[in-house]
Amino acid sequence: MKTPPNTRHQIGGEIWWPALVAAVVKLLLIPAYRSTDFEVHRNWLAITHSLPLSRWYSDTTSQWTLDYPPFFAYFEKFLSFFASRVDPTMTHLHHGLNYASERTILFQRLSVTLSDSVLVYSAYRLTRNRNFSSFERFLIWALVIWSPGLFIVDHLHFQYNGFLLGMLLLSISFLEEGKDLVGGFFFAVLLCFKHLFAVAAPVYFVYLFRHYCRGGLFKGFGRLVLMGSVVLVVFAAAYGPFLYYGQIQEVFRRMFPFGRGLCHAYWAPNFWVFYIVMDKFLSFLLVKLGVNIQAPKASFTGGLVGDSSPFAVLPTITPLITFITVLLAISPCLVKAWRNPQPRMVAKWVSYAYTCGFLFGWHVHEKASLHFVITLAPTALKSMEDAKHYFFLSVVSCYSLFPLLFEAQEYPIKVVLLLLHAILMFFGFSSRFPARTATTTGATMKGRDNTSENPAFYIGWFGKSYLFGLLFVEIWGLFLHHMVLGDRLPFLPLMMISIYCALGMIYSWIWQLRHIILTH
């Protein structure tokens, strides 16, 4: 059955509402805590404003050197044009260090809020053509635009993930419409903004190769050349100037700092957490048994120092190992994409690739979980199983971001953000997948073929007990740890969050893997 006339104009008019409500909350959050990332981006404004392009990637005035790909630098250059008019000190290379006047804060925060319009547009674009009811559309917008993770990372912690994810969703929306060339173009642009998104590049490559470059040898090759040249043009636009100035080595050295360790300061909830914990446990056990074990000299977060390994018992992990693990983890999805490249699976495949990158990658940031949580949002309403998994995943992901905001002032804000998100999501999903008992026949069935086939939305005892465990982990970190252990083991609460969320993430990975393998 066809969707009744829901003209584009109408839908476009409606998305302003959730977007503006989000913008109001973002405005109110301006004076909240901001991490050093704020100074990082301010410094980039200063670098791009006051230095010639040839010195952007070699400047070391501040410790927060430019380490994003060139498009992001151009973006900062564009912003600095206005920034220097708002407050000249902000873009001064030396006087601006650790500068945070009211105008600076306002300008930088507003730049994040405004750049989120890309995300809003992509959410609109993703939902405009497909056979969504207005309610489903609204729910997807709410999942993307009101994502608590984005509020925490972008508007409190301070980063520009909103518009980058918007660009990813934009690219996916083009792929879903079958406009592969434009989709590929946007992905290439995205890679030149933030190279962390490259984890999904194999999926893109296989998908585009099989879906776009087909139709006989000649036509296929022509398309391959076309796509290749589009990507090449994008990369040339990004890296060309640096190549011209002979800076390309500096650029890559900055972009791939393998001097950093396997884990970030706060262990992102991924697979390596278990590896580390296992190592600690084994060494503890062996010491008890009387085996002489040398305490490791290096730390997990600090990077490789000479030949010493941060592990006491287990073999050390190098970037190459993580790279191979990620590729291996993605491979089932690549096989699927190779055999049957279908547009409707693109969002799920891309999310799966980011999930693998998150679980097995080198020096992963907890923020990277946004890459797959936001990308999966538009697919959350496809079936009850999808909704159930998404509910679980987005709660875990948002909770794993809690340690980013460690000051008392933002504590209730992050909790309320998560609760509100979870409740809206729960209501939305259970309204979309209602209990069968009340599903009357007749008028019900029209328009929605899967309404009757889908079971009602429920969380299940497994999910419920896991989520209650989350509550316990939080309460432990808040009060119990201090009451029971006092000042001993101060790292334990954070470690518990890491391990517990990693369990959830692994579950989500397995679910996604299973889902991708089983879907034809």
Added chain:
Amino acid sequence: MEHRKKKSGPKIQTNTAAGPESDPDTNIWSFVTSRSTTSWFLCISLFAVLIRLAVALHPYSGAHTPPMFGDYEAQRHWMEITVNLPVKEWYRNSTANDLGYWGLDYPPLTAYQSYFHGILLKFFDPASVSLFTSRGYESYIGKLLMRWTVLMSDLMIFFPAVLYFITAYSSGKTTGDRSTMAWHTLMILLNPCIILIDHGHFQYNCISLGLTVAAVAAILSDRDLVGSLLFCLALNHKQMSAYYAPAFFGYLLGKSLRRKNPILEVLKLGLVVLGTFALVWWPYLHSMDASLEVLSRLAPFERGIYEDYVANFWCATSVVVKWKRLFSTQLLKLLSLTATVSAFLPSMIQLILSPTKRGFLQGLLNCSFSFYLFSFQVHEKSILLPLLPASFLALEEPYIFRWLIYNALLSMFPLLRRDGLVLPYAALYGLFILLYHAPGVRKDARKPDFYSSVLQSSAFACSVFLHIIYLTITPPDKYPFLFEALIMIFCFSQFVLSSIYLNTKQWALSKSSTQVDARKKSL
């Protein structure tokens, strides 16, 4: 500005409550509102809490401005006094309690509340309430704790009261649809003015206003005695709650007179009122002096007939008539008393003559408005009092409600700008417009006709213009408060117009209800 209220889309069935509004496609909010009242109320409350928390990030009144600071310091100082001194000393000038420095000037319930919050602060941050040394105390944790005490009061009193009100208000209606109810809740809970004053500027209006909401809800559900008890508590938290007193008095009196045994009914009410007052004032009832001491603190006549640039009659006309210079305080007291009484009298008489629930809500608005416009020593913040009943009427008079909110915001703009709250002001202004025009909410009210919409748009343009010149243009040296005065006069004119309109509405209600009475012969 008008958004479409309805949407079309494919029909799908939901399991939840029957009714047209539970179809997600005619109303995108049905996934929330088709659930139980507690569920959607929880949802709205969480959002309201989020907004309050976000506003609380911003500066409070008098931040980093010695020697007197502002309302934040006043509240903190009361905690310091109440925690460290015995009850009898709280309102008495002494070496330990210098009344010249933010002496307590609210009734005892405020003092008890300060005491309670003071204990909390003492537990978590003793330095913030230590006697003498804590004056002008400002710290990260101190600010946070103070903010949280406001939020806690809001959550414990205002929020449940609103839930009570909404259920009481809609129980009598048969056609009430859930999303309209939810929208109404949103309008009351996210009143931008209350949030800005309580969580930005820093005050505890949520307590007295919350008690008033609960009192109104109790009366709407015919629990008159509970209602009077709650209203007396509100009165004892902030004496400004007396703005509502004529409406309560008129309605309850009118209702009692229609009972079988009017004298007994009135006696019961009187007993409850006296009992509540006696309970709250207990520590000061042992001697006449002690009670007078407290009383004298509550009526600060020495502060003049108006303060700053409040959009009421005395301040607005002072541009022409210099009241403060021409008349003695004594005479001004009498003048303002007469003016106030004659302003609220029509509304009160209407309530005595025909005590209907709808009339009661309108009476609350009219009476509080007359106090705001004519009484002695009114503060800009007092506009919160008429705004509360206006939000009760948001479904019946949506345009007036919106109009009052816009003007109330403008009238507080100079005050909030002094506090450094321009950003949250703008954000909450925008949020109000957005929530008012929330998609998928049907507001069953007549569209304003052409002339009134032209009038409203031009006034709105005027309001926007005033905002802009106040923010961007430096006033001439000769008239440093020129723009404040302009804003004040503009708001005053709007308030007077709204007040006249609302009074006629209330009397029109009386006419129609007598007709209905005549027909039905029963109520």
